[in-house]
Amino acid sequence: MRAAVPLAELTTLRVGGPAVVAECTTTESLVATVRELDDAGIPLLLIAGGSNLLISDEGFPGVVVRIATTGVQIFGTAPATSGTSTDSASAGVGTAAATRVKSATAPAEFEAAGAAAGEPFVVADAGAKWDDVVAATVDAGFGGLECLSGIPGSAGATPVQNVGAYGVEVAGLLRRVRLLDRASGEIRWVEPGELGFGYRTSILKHSDAAVVLAVEFGLRADGSSAPLEYRELAAALGATEGESRPAALVRAEVLRLRAGKGMVLDAADHDTWSAGSFFTNPVIPDDKVAAVREAIATSVGPDVSVPTWPADGGVKFSAGWLIERAGFGKGFPGPEAPARLSTKHTLALTNRGAATAADLAELARTVRAGVAERFHIGLEPEPVTVGVQL
Numbered sequence: 001m002r003a004a005v006p007l008a009e010l011t012t013l014r015v016g017g018p019a020v021v022a023e024c025t026t027t028e029s030l031v032a033t034v035r036e037l038d039d040a041g042i043p044l045l046l047i048a049g050g051s052n053l054l055i056s057d058e059g060f061p062g063v064v065v066r067i068a069t070t071g072v073q074i075f076g077t078a079p080a081t082s083g084t085s086t087d088s089a090s091a092g093v094g095t096a097a098a099t100r101v102k103s104a105t106a107p108a109e110f111e112a113a114g115a116a117a118g119e120p121f122v123v124a125d126a127g128a129k130w131d132d133v134v135a136a137t138v139d140a141g142f143g144g145l146e147c148l149s150g151i152p153g154s155a156g157a158t159p160v161q162n163v164g165a166y167g168v169e170v171a172g173l174l175r176r177v178r179l180l181d182r183a184s185g186e187i188r189w190v191e192p193g194e195l196g197f198g199y200r201t202s203i204l205k206h207s208d209a210a211v212v213l214a215v216e217f218g219l220r221a222d223g224s225s226a227p228l229e230y231r232e233l234a235a236a237l238g239a240t241e242g243e244s245r246p247a248a249l250v251r252a253e254v255l256r257l258r259a260g261k262g263m264v265l266d267a268a269d270h271d272t273w274s275a276g277s278f279f280t281n282p283v284i285p286d287d288k289v290a291a292v293r294e295a296i297a298t299s300v301g302p303d304v305s306v307p308t309w310p311a312d313g314g315v316k317f318s319a320g321w322l323i324e325r326a327g328f329g330k331g332f333p334g335p336e337a338p339a340r341l342s343t344k345h346t347l348a349l350t351n352r353g354a355a356t357a358a359d360l361a362e363l364a365r366t367v368r369a370g371v372a373e374r375f376h377i378g379l380e381p382e383p384v385t386v387g388v389q390l
Ligand SMILES: Cc1cc2nc3c(=O)[nH]c(=O)nc-3n(C[C@H](O)[C@H](O)[C@H](O)COP(=O)(O)OP(=O)(O)OC[C@H]3O[C@@H](n4cnc5c(N)ncnc54)[C@H](O)[C@@H]3O)c2cc1C
Pocket: 012, 045, 046, 047, 048, 049, 050, 051, 052, 053, 067, 126, 151, 152, 153, 154, 155, 156, 157, 158, 160, 161, 162, 163, 164, 165, 204, 206, 210, 211, 212, 213, 262, 263, 264, 265, 272, 274, 275, 276, 277, 384
């Protein structure tokens, strides 16, 4: 069914003008719709959870394809202590429309993934809610995904920007992605090595080449979490970095920490009317790090320590710290503004209820210009922008 819809209703920033929307609740209809629009030369925009999109107030001049598939299947032998009632079972979860399967073994199609025999894994349709997928794996007694708890949006979008949080990235957990190649029409499972993963990016981001139809993640059979690499999380759990804890405990702690930063969606809390972090942490190439440190020292004083992390090809600086030190504190520019920085977290641009995409873009430009002027660092937006110039 196709109807004109205000895209603000489909995004977590709650901005975006109208467009014709085709909602696809099955993988077959998703594939058929994308092929039909591509054959007809009609521009299309894929939307799933709408939590990483800033869409212009003019909307989208084409068809928005809303990915609303829901199936989730977990395969593996649950540990004895997990409380699950079935061994070697697969269980479906998600919304009412999700597939529910109970079978003793994974279909050959999935075993072809080449994982060690018996290693548990989860397969999710692209439109399945990501946090439902995480919750289901933890409830089934498996570890691995818990650090990515509470992230809004869909399972299929997680490889698009190599979603990450609390020391874990999708690239490190993914077994395979099922892709529709829009040029050739071919559908196939693709290994992570083909997806060009980097920090909050992959070959799928800012690209019209492919549609993610499903994702498959490996899980930890003993119910323990992935090694805790994020100091704040490890400390909160009384662990040292690199140790594991039961996945359910880690999930609860991650949700608690995220809620404190306004990073768990809550319709009643405007601090969560956002696209999460609006800017990525800038990675400064090694040969420019000294100059950036000098600019920071000149601006904020030589004794102030700057949060940084080692990164591929350089040093990663904290975007939130830079924004705050450039003069944009929590809640900037103030209580009357329709678009403001979150009152809990300077990295999130938020809609206080009446903001337009233009208001959010202006705030983003102001913050970006201020950081560039002060520290000679160009911040890059993390969400995908549609018809919006930053
Ligand atoms: C409160 C909050 C907290 C967040 N925290 C984090 C965080 O901790 N870490 C993090 O990495 N991100 C975070 N995000 C960003 C966002 O949740 C993730 O990027 C998420 O994966 C986006 O999923 P989505 O389904 O909402 O994607 P959408 O916003 O619907 O789409 C995002 C982009 O992916 C494309 N796309 C979507 N589905 C597909 C598909 N099946 N195939 C091909 N392309 C597709 C879209 O066309 C668009 O370009 C946060 C967002 C919010 C609002």
